[in-house]
Amino acid sequence: PTESGTPPMRNQRLYRQIKRWQGSISSLQQCRLPVIAACHGQCVGSGVDLVTAADIRLCTKDTVFSVKETNVGIVADLGTLHRLGHIVGRGIARELAFTGRPLKADRALSTGFVNEVYDTKDEMT
16 A cells, blocks of 8 residues: 555545535536526636536637547546536537537537527626
8 A cells, every 4th residue: 555545545535526526516506596607718627517507508709618528538527428418418418528629609509508699798797
């Protein structure tokens, strides 16, 4: 064993940490009040995790969403993949997860990922 413990101990600590992170994101989805996400610019990785847990998603026309975890060889495991399938359908969710391709605002609107697209962030508020 090393200072940080045996491999099973390290795995267990990592598992518990991931469950805590998942719980943080899921708390938005479980909130009894409506949760509105307003995005502009880049919404990547954990930003997408948060947005998918919201009830209403808004963005500006320059917003780009991306599940970048794919591009660095890790799994988006905070609930994004499950939630994406419910929001945009399994086909689009798979495309975003498998390719890591960006989802621009106009396509996000046409796929149902966002509810509304605004010209500017001032207009959105």
